[in-house]
Amino acid sequence: MKLKGISIRAKVIRLISLISAISLLLVFTVLFVYEIVSYRENSTREMNVLANILAANSTAALAFDDAEAAHEILSAVKAEQLITVAILFKANGEVLTSFIPDSTVTEVPIAPAEYGFEIRRGKVEGFVPVMLGEKRLGTLYIRRSTEDTEQRLLLYAIIAGTVIVITFVLTYLLSSRLERAISNPLISLSNISTQVSEHHDYSVRATDPADGEIGQLKEAFNTMLSKIEIQNNEIQKHNQELEFKIDERTKAYRREKEFAEVVVNSSLVLIAVFDPEMRFIGYNDKCEEEFKLKREHVLGKKFEEAMPQIKGTLTYNSLLRALKGEFVHNPQYRSGVTGDFYESFMRPLRNENNEIYAALMTAHNINGFIEANAELQKRNADLEQFAYVASHDLQEPLRKVLLFNDRLNDELPDKNDSVTRYIDKIDHAARRMSNLIRDVLAYSRLARLEESFVPTDLNEVLAQVRIDLELYVEEKEAVITSQHLPVVPGNTLQLHQLFSNLINNALKFCDRKPSLQITCSIASNDEARWQGLAYETLSYAKIQFIDNGVGFDPKYSDKVFALFQRLHQDKKYEGTGIGLALCKKIVTNHHGSIGVDSTPGVGTTFTIFLPVKPV
Numbered sequence: 001m002k003l004k005g006i007s008i009r010a011k012v013i014r015l016i017s018l019i020s021a022i023s024l025l026l027v028f029t030v031l032f033v034y035e036i037v038s039y040r041e042n043s044t045r046e047m048n049v050l051a052n053i054l055a056a057n058s059t060a061a062l063a064f065d066d067a068e069a070a071h072e073i074l075s076a077v078k079a080e081q082l083i084t085v086a087i088l089f090k091a092n093g094e095v096l097t098s099f100i101p102d103s104t105v106t107e108v109p110i111a112p113a114e115y116g117f118e119i120r121r122g123k124v125e126g127f128v129p130v131m132l133g134e135k136r137l138g139t140l141y142i143r144r145s146t147e148d149t150e151q152r153l154l155l156y157a158i159i160a161g162t163v164i165v166i167t168f169v170l171t172y173l174l175s176s177r178l179e180r181a182i183s184n185p186l187i188s189l190s191n192i193s194t195q196v197s198e199h200h201d202y203s204v205r206a207t208d209p210a211d212g213e214i215g216q217l218k219e220a221f222n223t224m225l226s227k228i229e230i231q232n233n234e235i236q237k238h239n240q241e242l243e244f245k246i247d248e249r250t251k252a253y254r255r256e257k258e259f260a261e262v263v264v265n266s267s268l269v270l271i272a273v274f275d276p277e278m279r280f281i282g283y284n285d286k287c288e289e290e291f292k293l294k295r296e297h298v299l300g301k302k303f304e305e306a307m308p309q310i311k312g313t314l315t316y317n318s319l320l321r322a323l324k325g326e327f328v329h330n331p332q333y334r335s336g337v338t339g340d341f342y343e344s345f346m347r348p349l350r351n352e353n354n355e356i357y358a359a360l361m362t363a364h365n366i367n368g369f370i371e372a373n374a375e376l377q378k379r380n381a382d383l384e385q386f387a388y389v390a391s392h393d394l395q396e397p398l399r400k401v402l403l404f405n406d407r408l409n410d411e412l413p414d415k416n417d418s419v420t421r422y423i424d425k426i427d428h429a430a431r432r433m434s435n436l437i438r439d440v441l442a443y444s445r446l447a448r449l450e451e452s453f454v455p456t457d458l459n460e461v462l463a464q465v466r467i468d469l470e471l472y473v474e475e476k477e478a479v480i481t482s483q484h485l486p487v488v489p490g491n492t493l494q495l496h497q498l499f500s501n502l503i504n505n506a507l508k509f510c511d512r513k514p515s516l517q518i519t520c521s522i523a524s525n526d527e528a529r530w531q532g533l534a535y536e537t538l539s540y541a542k543i544q545f546i547d548n549g550v551g552f553d554p555k556y557s558d559k560v561f562a563l564f565q566r567l568h569q570d571k572k573y574e575g576t577g578i579g580l581a582l583c584k585k586i587v588t589n590h591h592g593s594i595g596v597d598s599t600p601g602v603g604t605t606f607t608i609f610l611p612v613k614p615v
Contacts, residue, residue: 013172016171016172017168017171017172020167020168020171021164021167021168021171024160024163024164024167025160025164028156028160028163028164031156031160032153032156032157032160035152035153035156036153039146039149040119043119043124043144043146043149044117044118044119044124044126047117047124047125047126047142047144048117048126048128050077050080050142051117051126051128051140051142052128054073054074054076054077054086054140054142055128055129055130055131055140056130057073057076058070058073058074058088058130058138058140059130059131059132059137061073061088061096061097062088062090062091062096062130062132062137062138063132063137065090065096067096067097068097070088070096070097071097071098071099074086074088074097074098074099075099077099077142078099078101080144082144082145082147082148083099083101083142083143083144084100084101084102084105084123084143084144084145085098085099085100085105085108085125085141085142085143086098086099086100086140086141086142086143087099087108087109087140087141087142088130088138088139088140088141089111089112089138089139089140089141090137090138091136091137091138093111093112093139095110096138108141109141112127112139112141113127113141114127115127115128115129115139119146122145122146122147122150123143123144123145123146124143124144124146125141125142125143125144126141126142127139127140127141128140128142192204192205192225196225200232203229204225205222205225264282264284265284265285265286266285267284267286268286268364269286269362269363269364270284270286270287270290270342270361270362270363270364270365271283271284271286271287271360271361271362272284272287272360272361273349273358273359273360273361274303274319274323274358274359274361275357275358276323276356276357276358277302278302278303278304278319278320278323279300279301279302279303280298280299280300280301280302280303280306281299281300281358282299282360283295283298283299290338290340290365291307291337291338293306293307303316303319304316307337309336309337310336310337313336314330314333315330315333315335315336315344315361318330318344318346319346319359319361321346322346322347322348322359322360322361323348323356323359324348324356325348325356326346326348327345327346327347327348327536328344328345328346328347329344329345329346329534329536329537330342330343330344330345330346331343332366332370340365340367341365341366341367341370342363342364342365342366343363343364343366344361344362344363345360345361345362345363346359346360346361347359347360347362348360406427408423409423409427453489453490453491453590454489454490454491454492455487455488455489456487456488456489456490456491456492456495457485457487458485458486458487458488458495458499458543459482459484459485461492461495461496461499462482462485462499462518464496465496465499465500465503466480466503468500469500469503469504469507472504472507473507476507476510476513476514477513477514478506478507478510478513478514478515478516479513479514479515479516480503480516480518481516481517481518482517482518483518483519483520484520485518485520485541485543486520486541486612487612488541488590488610488611488612489590489611490590490610491589491590494586494589494590495586495590497582497586498582498583498586498587498608501579501580501582501583502545502583502606503516503545504579505547505549505579505580506545506547506549506604509547509549509550509604510547510548510549510550511549511550512548514547514548514549515547515548516545516546516547516548517544517545517546517547518543518544518545518546519543519544519546520541520542520543520544521541521542522539522540522541522542522612523535523539523540523541523542523609527540527542527609528540528609531593531595531609532593533591533592533593533609533611534591538591538611538612539611539612540592540609540610540611540612541609541610541611541612542607542608542609543607543608543609543610544605544606544607544608545605545606545608546603546604546605547603547604547605548602548603549603549604550600550601551598551599551600551601551602551603551604552598552600552604553598553600554597554598554599557595557596557597557598560580560596561580561581561583561584561594561596562581583606587608587609587610590610590611591611592608592609592610592611593608593609594606594607594608594609595607
């Protein structure tokens with residue numbers, strides 16, 4: 001029985017009627033089964049009694065082999081119309097006589113079988129022995145039809161069906177009237193709930209009288225509506241406040257978005273954003289100006305669709321790398337779209353789940369910078385050439401000054417103290433001038449060296465410098481310790497000059513036994529970034545020269561690397577003011593950085609960052 005989709009009234013009536021019908025059906029089924037079981041027992045018992053009586057009456061006929069007398073005895077059962085077959089067998093199994101009132105019966109046993117009775121195929125049949133004392137004279141077979149029982153069972157079924165139908169009708173009629181006490185309050189609650197759900201009117205209440213569990217349900221329903229009404233009023237109040245806040249935030253977001261758009265579109269940098277399929281989802285005014293393509297003609301299109309000439313270029317491949325999670329920096333390249341030179345950055349954009357949802361490209365035109373840089377390089381080359389030529393040409397007159405000063409010193413044997421002092425000053429000044437010119441030549445030569453970088457073992461460089469300064473180290477009684485240094489790509493001569501200048505400074509600017517520690521480690525990304533180095537693509541060695549010299553005021557840290565800058569002007573510490581400028585230029589040539597930290601009277605630490613991979 002399907003109850004889904006029908007009213008509660010119909011459900012109640014159907015359930016009551018169904019329960020009543022099932023109850024009656026179960027009762028009649030039990031009675032029917034009991035009748036069948038009783039009939040089987042009674043039938044077999046009655047047939048057994050009748051068969052034993054006939055067997056007892058047939059002993060004489062069997063004893064004297066009197067078939068006629070035996071037939072008369074069997075014919076006595078014709079009064080029982082349901083007896084269809086009676087057969088008397090001799091002891092040897094032959095048929096003595098039989099009684100078959102219905103000539104249409106053909107299926108009869110031809111020999112005795114196992115004693116006993118059974119019911120099968122609409123008949124009760126069985127065999128009993130014919131005994132005379134302890135002697136078996138023969139066997140009696142008897143069969144009875146079960147037609148009377150079948151008719152009686154059919155009558156029972158008709159009566160049961162009639163009673164069930166009448167009871168079902170009466171139950172339906174009575175339940176139709178009684179169910180209203182249950183269904184009417186529930187229907188009322190259903191109508192009210194429908195009204196509440198459709199019109200959101202939580203002020204209605206159930207008013208139909210009801211008691212018992214339905215009354216409790218009505219009261220609980222009304223209480224629930226009261227609470228929902230209160231909560232709904234609070235929700236509406238909060239919704240109004242929330243709508244106001246959302247409206248304010250929407251306005252603020254719109255203002256921020258407009259401000260961001262103004263900032264982006266006012267930028268002198270090209271800014272474009274691409275989705276994972278390389279479609280334009282952002283494109284500022286500077287891009288329109290550079291590429292001569294309007295925003296509406298670009299947004300939503302793939303990179304190669306909007307700019308076919310970009311396919312396979314450095315920019316295109318860099319964007320692919322960025323969409324795979326890599327930060328890409330292209331310091332200089334020529335655009336396949338405009339033909340100008342640009343510097344670009346490709347950065348992946350990730351959501352809160354660290355998934356890449358877009359890539360940001362920023363770039364700026366460096367044509368002017370390249371032109372200015374080319375002009376600056378030309379001027380620097382001219383200046384370096386001039387410095388080289390001038391310094392080289394100044395060496396010759398200085399050599400003559402030193403030569404004639406030595407001859408003058410040798411040819412004046414009777415010199416007084418004043419003359420000797422003047423000759424010494426000339427010699428000292430000339431040699432200082434010669435050292436200065438030599439350093440200027442070395443500085444200018446750094447820009448003229450065109451040797452390619454080769455893997456350079458800094459341990460070997462340090463060992464050679466220690467050999468060069470061996471006498472100076474012994475003279476100063478200095479202690480130099482070093483950790484293992486890496487192999488870096490570089491110019492061996494320049495790196496030798498770098499180490500020589502730094503170690504020489506540590507020995508020279510010290511008023512006690514010099515102690516120099518050379519340490520080495522791999523710089524972290526943060527350290528490289530603070531130095532302005534390309535930490536995304538390169539690893540850097542951090543090498544420190546830590547001495548216990550006289551030190552200097554930290555406020556001069558930025559000046560020590562300038563040309564001709566000397567912090568110690570007294571004659572105790574000789575120098576030209578070019579040594580640290582040479583160090584700065586050498587480190588810059590090797591794409592690294594150098595810095596200094598010093599404390600007067602404690603010592604100085606020079607920190608060098610050099611790339612350990614080819615640039």
